[in-house]
Amino acid sequence: MDNLLLLVDAPVFSLQLLIDGLLAGAIFALAAYGMALVWGVMNIINITQGEFVILGGFVTLYLSYLGVHPLWGVPVSALALFIVGWGVYRLVIFRIVDRDLFISILATFGISILLQQLMNQIFGADIQNADPNLGTLFLFNDDVAIANIKFVALAITIVVGALLILFLRKSRIGQAIRATAQSARAARLMGIDTDRVYATTYALNAALCGATGSLVVMTWVIHPFIGLIYTVRSFMIVVVAGLGNLAGVVVAGLGLGAVENFAGFLLGTEFQAAFVFSLLVIILVWRNYRLGKKRQYLR
Amino acid sequence: MNKALRTSLGMALALLILAAPLILPNYQTQLAVLWLMVLLALTWDIMGGQMGYNSFGNIVYFGVGMYTTAVIQRGLFFDIDEYAHVAGGTGSQLSLLDYLLGLGLGLTGGALLCVVLAVILGAGILGLRGHYFAICTLGLGIAAGEIASGWDYLGAGSGLVTPLFPETFFGRGIFFYYYFLTLASLTFVVLRYLYSERFGLAINAIRDDEDKAESMGLYTTRYKTIAWSVSAVFLALAGGAYGNLIGFIDPLDVAFAGPTFGVWMVLMAILGGKGTVWGPVIGATIFHITQELFWTYLLGWQRVALGLLIVVIVVFFPLGILGWIRERWPERFGERVEGKQ
Amino acid sequence: MSHLLEIRDASKSFGGVIANENISIDVPEGKIIGLIGPNGSGKTTLFNSIVGYHPVDSGSIKFSGHELTRLRVPQIARMGLLRTFQQTRIYGGMNCVENMRISTPTHGESLRAMFRAISPEVTEQAEELLEFVGLYEKRWLLAGDLSFGQQKLLEFAMALMNRPKMLLLDEPTAGINPTLINGIIDRLKHANANLGITLLVIEHNMRVIMNLAEHIYCLAxxxxxxxxxxxxxxxxxxxxxAYLGAH
Structure with a gap:
């Protein structure tokens, strides 16, 4: 409660939390959009999302060890994860696309454990960060301090988002992806190779996660076991925003970032993860309760 | 196989099970955990297999039962502020009677709390279906662990020590072996009874088509809540005792152990064949024995292997052992065409 | 005249699409009433409104004098108003006898009854009804393994097992082998005459509905x-x- 008083006494501190939170939310939104893509097109909820993010982070981290500036890690991580995603699809996911949801959830859950543990074996369990050395921006008589990388991250998020939309609208395969999302059967009948569409979609999602991870490792820290929270954040954002709604995903992402930041400050950072996971439960139950009044349920 | 042979084999197996901790005194804990695993798989299967509600959060009841038991034990006989010091080894040993009293009350309290919790959580969460239920329970399990590791009263991240097992003519391993054996058998018997009558049919109906069940007037919410409460009770009784068996409760590795017990219970039920009574038992036995025998040779790659195992089993073998047998020989499971006599 | 089911000015729209507009229908007790209309005329929507899948926007639906519009699906079912589905729904992972056993009436079921063993009378009744619809030989097969037509018969038998006062049937003969259709008509008439179940039937097969119903409502x-x-x-x-699309 002391922290609440602090916010009342120093309103400028709320501003710090708000800006920090919104900028964090932009990064969450990027991975969330990938999840919405896979969910909408393939009807798979990809629990592996968070591990892709962390893997992208490790790619950027090791690139920075080689002396390359970590910002270059964004495209490199995206490309690397695109390949990983394609591989995962060819090895496992293509077998579960049309199976029931239990199998797809559990299989992606299994892959996420596998990746987690592999990263633990290969990279070690240390908490790591790739500092881009971009300095800090001070506002309002130095009362508000924001790391510059967060603004860069926001810009990158916007650019990547715009590129993605352009790709889905204009390119041939992008149009095929959107057609498949509407009706896989109809798309197949019209001669679209849905298997390739699925592979591209899944790899594209992994690439988005890779870019996200690259931003995460520059902004915060990563370790092999922190992936699941990114999956849950993505999931929450998509549940709130709905599928195929990019604007909604951005707004929900920013909202989540801000709310989480305030909660982390008020409850103490040791409860921030607890807050995120509890929020997931609350959001789902609340949405379902609202639908229940209309005699429907989340589906 | 003739009847006499079958009976004598059954007797021999029963005897082996009863005498196991005396034959292998060095493996009492591992043997006790075998029955724990059977129980975990069985309780998961109530929801996941029989009712079609794939929960990744049942570990919550395991952990809550564990903490409740330990807190009650602590509160009965010790000063909370001095407790850590006492249990550190310098302090008092409880008499056997006191220990059993504390454990009994603790387990009862844990079980009651978990039923209440199952009803409250169930009111919100059991309305969710499919993907949403699975992921919501996943979040629930992790949230519980995170809350416990931030809560000072429960020792937060540094965990909680359970009272020392009193020194008597039998040891902790023996005591808990028979405890878990009894509890797992009780779970099995209770579930087999429940599945054989109306309750079992109702939750199967919910699994097959919940909308249809509602449109036939079934009290689906009640059945779902009861099913979750039943798994909560047995998980609480198991969790409370497991905390005492291990002697130290770590919030993430022992109590709300999602990456181990939480995942294993799902995997074991699927491996044996979900939706059957014997499937979870078989799956748990095979999984646990394999794990104890071979896991150590993997030198730290166990959990990588676990992830791989999940993917392989789920993708290639989703019906499990009993499900596969059923598909091969449906007549053995009573599926047959039969005219009037 | 007393009506078992009374629908007054029921309206329902989805988004901007009006599915039902000011529909009034009376179903007298003990009769067989038909409901016809071209595809998309709102028949199934009306069924769904009656049994509580979605509330009506306005109007009233009364069953034995009780207003249904605020009740939920299971509550309405427990009052003795059941429906079958156009896309047949049975419990695919259970055998036919089990499907029947769990379909007994649940009105006023106590908590203890949920744990009770299933009485031999229930099983006996289940087998009688399976015999009645001609599935006796297949009673130990998984319902999911039956053919579509057989599933339809099973669903009908399950509904009878529930001893409803009234049954709403959504296209009972769709997808059924024409040689079996007469059998279905007979069974429906039997259920109506001997078990006293009032029927409201959606049907596209004109021969069937003309044969079966005493009174017909047509939606368009x-x-x-x-x-x-x-x-x-x-x-x-x-x-x-309306049927030939001359609108």
Whole structure:
């Protein structure tokens, strides 16, 4: 409660939390959009999302060890994860696309454990960060301090988002992806190779996660076991925003970032993860309760 | 196989099970955990297999039962502020009677709390279906662990020590072996009874088509809540005792152990064949024995292997052992065409 | 005249699409009433409104004098108003006998009854009804392994097992082998005459509905177009136009 008083006494501190939170939310939104893509097109909820993010982070981290500036890690991580995603699809996911949801959830859950543990074996369990050395921006008589990388991250998020939309609208395969999302059967009948569409979609999602991870490792820290929270954040954002709604995903992402930041400050950072996971439960139950009044349920 | 042979084999197996901790005194804990695993798989299967509600959060009841038991034990006989010091080894040993009293009350309290919790959580969460239920329970399990590791009263991240097992003519391993054996058998018997009558049919109906069940007037919410409460009770009784068996409760590795017990219970039920009574038992036995025998040779790659195992089993073998047998020989499971006599 | 089911001015729209508009239908106790109309005329929507899948926007639906519009699906089912589905729904992972055993009436079921063993009378009744619909030989097969037509019969038997006062049937003969259709008509008539179950039937097969129903309502474009005895409906120019798409 002391922290609440602090916010009342120093309103400028709320501003710090708000800006920090919104900028964090932009990064969450990027991975969330990938999840919405896979969910909408393939009807798979990809629990592996968070591990892709962390893997992208490790790619950027090791690139920075080689002396390359970590910002270059964004495209490199995206490309690397695109390949990983394609591989995962060819090895496992293509077998579960049309199976029931239990199998797809559990299989992606299994892959996420596998990746987690592999990263633990290969990279070690240390908490790591790739500092881009971009300095800090001070506002309002130095009362508000924001790391510059967060603004860069926001810009990158916007650019990547715009590129993605352009790709889905204009390119041939992008149009095929959107057609498949509407009706896989109809798309197949019209001669679209849905298997390739699925592979591209899944790899594209992994690439988005890779870019996200690259931003995460520059902004915060990563370790092999922190992936699941990114999956849950993505999931929450998509549940709130709905599928195929990019604007909604951005707004929900920013909202989540801000709310989480305030909660982390008020409850103490040791409860921030607890807050995120509890929020997931609350959001789902609340949405379902609202639908229940209309005699429907989340589906 | 003739009847006499079958009976004598059954007797021999029963005897082996009863005498196991005396034959292998060095493996009492591992043997006790075998029955724990059977129980975990069985309780998961109530929801996941029989009712079609794939929960990744049942570990919550395991952990809550564990903490409740330990807190009650602590509160009965010790000063909370001095407790850590006492249990550190310098302090008092409880008499056997006191220990059993504390454990009994603790387990009862844990079980009651978990039923209440199952009803409250169930009111919100059991309305969710499919993907949403699975992921919501996943979040629930992790949230519980995170809350416990931030809560000072429960020792937060540094965990909680359970009272020392009193020194008597039998040891902790023996005591808990028979405890878990009894509890797992009780779970099995209770579930087999429940599945054989109306309750079992109702939750199967919910699994097959919940909308249809509602449109036939079934009290689906009640059945779902009861099913979750039943798994909560047995998980609480198991969790409370497991905390005492291990002697130290770590919030993430022992109590709300999602990456181990939480995942294993799902995997074991699927491996044996979900939706059957014997499937979870078989799956748990095979999984646990394999794990104890071979896991150590993997030198730290166990959990990588676990992830791989999940993917392989789920993708290639989703019906499990009993499900596969059923598909091969449906007549053995009573599926047959039969005219009037 | 007392009506078992009374629908007054029921309206329902989804988004901007009006599915039902001011529909009034009466179903007297003990009768067989038909509901026809071209595809998309709002028949199934009306069924869904009656049994509580979605509330009506306005109007009232009364069953034995009780207002249904605020009740939920299971509550309505427990009052003795059941429906079958156009896309047949049975419990695929259970065998036929189990499907029947769990379909007993649940009205006023106590908590203890949920844990009770299933009485031999229930099993006996289940087998009688399976015999009645001609599935006795297949009673130990998984319901999911039956053919579509057989599943339809099973669903009908399950509904009878529930001893409803009234049954709403959504296309009971769709997808059924034509040689079996007469058998279905007989069974429906039997259920009506001997078990006292009032029927409201959606049907596209004109031969069936003319044979079965004593009174027919015809919907088109979400509105009640015509009603009357089967022979009158058969010769009603508006109905013929609606079916041939002359609108």
């Amino acid at each position: 474009h979400g509105q009640l177009l015509a009603e009357g005895a089967p022979e009158n409906i058969q010769h009603d120019q508006r109905v013929i136009d």
